[in-house]
Amino acid sequence: MALIVQKYGGTSVGSAERIRAVAERVVETAKAGNQVAVVVSAMAGETDALVALAGELGGTPPPAREYDVLLATGEQKSIALLAMAIQALGQPARSFTGAQIGMRTDDAHNRARILDVDAECIHRELERGVVAVIAGFQGIDDEGDITTLGRGGSDTSAVAIAAALGADVCEILTDVTGVYTTDPRITESARKLERISFEEMIEMASAGAKVLQIRAVKFAMHYGLPLHVRSSFEEEEGTWVTREDDVMERLVVSGVTANRDEAKIRVHALRDEPGVASALLTPLSDAGIVVDMIVQNLARDGSTDFTFTVPKNDYARGLELAQATASKIGAGGVEGDDGIAKVSIVGLGMKDHAGVASRMFEVLGSEGINIQMISTSEIKISVVVEEKYTELAVRALHAAFVEDGAALLSPEA
Amino acid sequence: MALIVQKYGGTSVGSAERIRAVAERVVETAKAGNQVAVVVSAMAGETDALVALAGELGGTPPPAREYDVLLATGEQKSIALLAMAIQALGQPARSFTGAQIGMRTDDAHNRARILDVDAECIHRELERGVVAVIAGFQGIDDEGDITTLGRGGSDTSAVAIAAALGADVCEILTDVTGVYTTDPRITESARKLERISFEEMIEMASAGAKVLQIRAVKFAMHYGLPLHVRSSFEEEEGTWVTREDDVMERLVVSGVTANRDEAKIRVHALRDEPGVASALLTPLSDAGIVVDMIVQNLARDGSTDFTFTVPKNDYARGLELAQATASKIGAGGVEGDDGIAKVSIVGLGMKDHAGVASRMFEVLGSEGINIQMISTSEIKISVVVEEKYTELAVRALHAAFVEDGAALLSPEA
Numbered sequence: 001m002a003l004i005v006q007k008y009g010g011t012s013v014g015s016a017e018r019i020r021a022v023a024e025r026v027v028e029t030a031k032a033g034n035q036v037a038v039v040v041s042a043m044a045g046e047t048d049a050l051v052a053l054a055g056e057l058g059g060t061p062p063p064a065r066e067y068d069v070l071l072a073t074g075e076q077k078s079i080a081l082l083a084m085a086i087q088a089l090g091q092p093a094r095s096f097t098g099a100q101i102g103m104r105t106d107d108a109h110n111r112a113r114i115l116d117v118d119a120e121c122i123h124r125e126l127e128r129g130v131v132a133v134i135a136g137f138q139g140i141d142d143e144g145d146i147t148t149l150g151r152g153g154s155d156t157s158a159v160a161i162a163a164a165l166g167a168d169v170c171e172i173l174t175d176v177t178g179v180y181t182t183d184p185r186i187t188e189s190a191r192k193l194e195r196i197s198f199e200e201m202i203e204m205a206s207a208g209a210k211v212l213q214i215r216a217v218k219f220a221m222h223y224g225l226p227l228h229v230r231s232s233f234e235e236e237e238g239t240w241v242t243r244e245d246d247v248m249e250r251l252v253v254s255g256v257t258a259n260r261d262e263a264k265i266r267v268h269a270l271r272d273e274p275g276v277a278s279a280l281l282t283p284l285s286d287a288g289i290v291v292d293m294i295v296q297n298l299a300r301d302g303s304t305d306f307t308f309t310v311p312k313n314d315y316a317r318g319l320e321l322a323q324a325t326a327s328k329i330g331a332g333g334v335e336g337d338d339g340i341a342k343v344s345i346v347g348l349g350m351k352d353h354a355g356v357a358s359r360m361f362e363v364l365g366s367e368g369i370n371i372q373m374i375s376t377s378e379i380k381i382s383v384v385v386e387e388k389y390t391e392l393a394v395r396a397l398h399a400a401f402v403e404d405g406a407a408l409l410s411p412e413a
Numbered sequence: 414m415a416l417i418v419q420k421y422g423g424t425s426v427g428s429a430e431r432i433r434a435v436a437e438r439v440v441e442t443a444k445a446g447n448q449v450a451v452v453v454s455a456m457a458g459e460t461d462a463l464v465a466l467a468g469e470l471g472g473t474p475p476p477a478r479e480y481d482v483l484l485a486t487g488e489q490k491s492i493a494l495l496a497m498a499i500q501a502l503g504q505p506a507r508s509f510t511g512a513q514i515g516m517r518t519d520d521a522h523n524r525a526r527i528l529d530v531d532a533e534c535i536h537r538e539l540e541r542g543v544v545a546v547i548a549g550f551q552g553i554d555d556e557g558d559i560t561t562l563g564r565g566g567s568d569t570s571a572v573a574i575a576a577a578l579g580a581d582v583c584e585i586l587t588d589v590t591g592v593y594t595t596d597p598r599i600t601e602s603a604r605k606l607e608r609i610s611f612e613e614m615i616e617m618a619s620a621g622a623k624v625l626q627i628r629a630v631k632f633a634m635h636y637g638l639p640l641h642v643r644s645s646f647e648e649e650e651g652t653w654v655t656r657e658d659d660v661m662e663r664l665v666v667s668g669v670t671a672n673r674d675e676a677k678i679r680v681h682a683l684r685d686e687p688g689v690a691s692a693l694l695t696p697l698s699d700a701g702i703v704v705d706m707i708v709q710n711l712a713r714d715g716s717t718d719f720t721f722t723v724p725k726n727d728y729a730r731g732l733e734l735a736q737a738t739a740s741k742i743g744a745g746g747v748e749g750d751d752g753i754a755k756v757s758i759v760g761l762g763m764k765d766h767a768g769v770a771s772r773m774f775e776v777l778g779s780e781g782i783n784i785q786m787i788s789t790s791e792i793k794i795s796v797v798v799e800e801k802y803t804e805l806a807v808r809a810l811h812a813a814f815v816e817d818g819a820a821l822l823s824p825e826a
Binding site for chain 2 (some may be wrong): 094
């Protein structure tokens with residue numbers, strides 16, 4: 001007997017029929033002798049409809065506190081319907097809003113952070129053989145106000161609940177069958193990973209893989225809680241996200257990802273002196289814009305070029321802010337480009353293998369792909385290329401690093 | 414400066430455009446120097462959609478606790494949207510769920526009764542000049558579970574909140590301009606009442622007028638809280654529902670109502686002995702069927718005929734139960750008729766005027782309308798007639814008792 005937390009996303013509960021299928025799966029898991037807590041998202045499309053109404057009535061952005069009150073109705077609807085559907089199959093179940101399980105957060109509406117979960121009230125139900133059906137994405141602050149965790153926050157809710165319960169596993173049930181070495185829509189050679197380490201998963205998520213929220217993986221890593229990403233429509237095993245030690249199949253490169261959601265901003269002919277980078281980036285962070293890659297080059301004339309990427313949504317505003325700062329500090333000029341993609345390779349094995357970066361550049365070069373920016377971490381290398389080369393770059397890197405035998409060909413340390 | 418509670422129904426907040434119009438009206442009321450608390454229903458259509466989903470997934474009836482969790486999302490959506498729309502007009506506003514204003518109820522899910530409201534937290538906002546936007550229809554029990562008050566419960570929520578706040582008035586804003594002497598779709602002579610007593614309003618509501626919930630009027634009567642029923646789309650004064658003493662215009666008959674939502678069940682040739690009525694009605698009340706009119710006649714042979722009405726929805730089930738009891742207690746037979754209407758006249762003045770009943774029967778007789786059942790209270794007389802005569806009966810009674818000068822023609826005591 002195990003204590004299992006299952007998280008179902010919006011697509012999995014997107015219609016009455018699908019909710020019924022989820023209920024069947026939950027009941028099967030319970031009948032197999034497990035204690036089951038289920039965390040659900042809003043029905044697919046529901047949140048978008050609420051966001052549209054808010055935009056119409058509340059302006060952009062709508063008032064944060066009321067926006068959370070509105071969005072939280074989506075998950076509340078899901079838990080009631082799923083609890084009903086489970087009961088209709090003869091299995092006791094009980095729904096819980098964020099407030100009802102004491103999902104305490106800070107008061108940062110729309111992007112709240114979880115402080116605490118009252119595991120006791122869930123354990124009480126589980127021990128009586130009742131399935132707990134819990135609203136993801138929402139919590140409550142010290143004032144009793146409803147908060148939400150930001151889009152995709154249900155993953156984080158599920159992991160926080162699983163950690164608080166001391167669950168054996170947190171299953172993330174979704175519309176894909178697991179974590180793939182790359183996007184299967186780009187190359188048929190993409191294959192599902194059996195296991196991946198938390199660290200690799202975090203790097204892959206930040207590099208563009210959308211199967212899991214980074215916050216959720218970090219949370220799981222902190223608590224050493226295994227995640228199991230699998231299909232909500234099929235029975236087959238998915239991908240386990242676990243501690244590095246538990247990852248048997250240790251590839252040099254576990255995955256190749258692409259992210260087209262960023263744009264590039266370049267400020268040139270800056271004076272090379274302390275404080276310039278901060279002068280440029282502070283106005284962006286004050287505006288809530290998250291800067292991803294940052295590259296700085298010293299030019300031959302002693303001046304500096306400073307290039308960074310921002311989410312495409314924030315491109316126009318980011319460019320404006322950069323231009324304002326540039327003219328204030330007397331930079332040469334600002335230019336931007338939103339026709340770019342960030343392509344990354346991720347793998348724990350890189351730590352022990354030299355030459356992975358140079359191999360990566362060689363592969364791209366042999367395809368005639370020019371590299372605009374490079375950024376590296378211990379287990380990830382990202383490059384920015386022209387957007388039109390995205391698929392070509394992914395396929396070439398996947399063939400060189402991931403496909404059968406490819407890892408062996410990479411230069412050894 | 415007054416403290417005003419405004420209640421807006423589902424039609425009034427049925428679309429983004431209407432919510433904006435409601436917001437404007439709320440802001441006007443606040444700008445005129447009043448403290449304003451607003452109670453809202455779910456957007457028109459929302460509850461029906463949720464009920465349909467529950468029917469599909471939870472069976473009939475769906476599990477009561479989860480049904481309340483589901484339905485409560487409707488009002489939560491409304492309060493968030495209305496609070497946003499009010500803020501967008503520059504007026505501070507803050508939404509409250511039932512739980513957040515401590516709307517404590519018993520644990521009778523789907524038809525909970527209000528025990529208490531935490532007026533303090535609302536006063537705190539009102540005194541800071543903030544409009545409180547409160548979810549009607551929902552509350553919370555001692556376990557922290559979400560409850561609902563039953564359909565139309567938002568009226569009751571509004572009155573309970575107004576009473577707890579010590580409001581000067583509770584405005585019920587709806588899609589009609591007030592309480593009419595009869596249904597304006599039946600006769601053009603119907604006219605809006607300026608004032609009506611709580612007692613008359615209760616009788617009219619139970620006799621079929623749908624503008625106000627009976628529970629809400631009883632609540633208001635108990636607290637002596639004036640209600641003002643008016644249009645949410647127009648500025649004109651509506652109808653004040655107040656204490657009897659405050660009703661200046663004291664008509665013999667204030668209103669004529671018709672109710673086609675009942676069916677008649679007749680059990681004949683019963684032995685005339687104690688316990689027969691209770692034997693017949695107890696199985697119905699155990700099945701949750703509310704019996705309205707009850708008439709018993711002694712036949713010439715010493716046996717008894719027993720006739721009663723039930724809601725049309727419960728007709729089939731009621732007939733079944735009556736037949737079962739009848740054969741058990743050896744009655745002559747059971748017959749039913751769902752082609753009936755209950756037509757009533759209501760008026761405080763009846764108390765002081767004899768002969769109103771006989772005049773009523775005379776008017777119906779002269780139109781060739783046969784009376785099947787009669788039931789009277791101090792300020793109401795109801796008759797059951799064949800359904801096809803509904804409009805004719807209403808028009809004739811309205812002409813005889815309500816239209817200009819008609820009251821003077823009625824026989825004086």
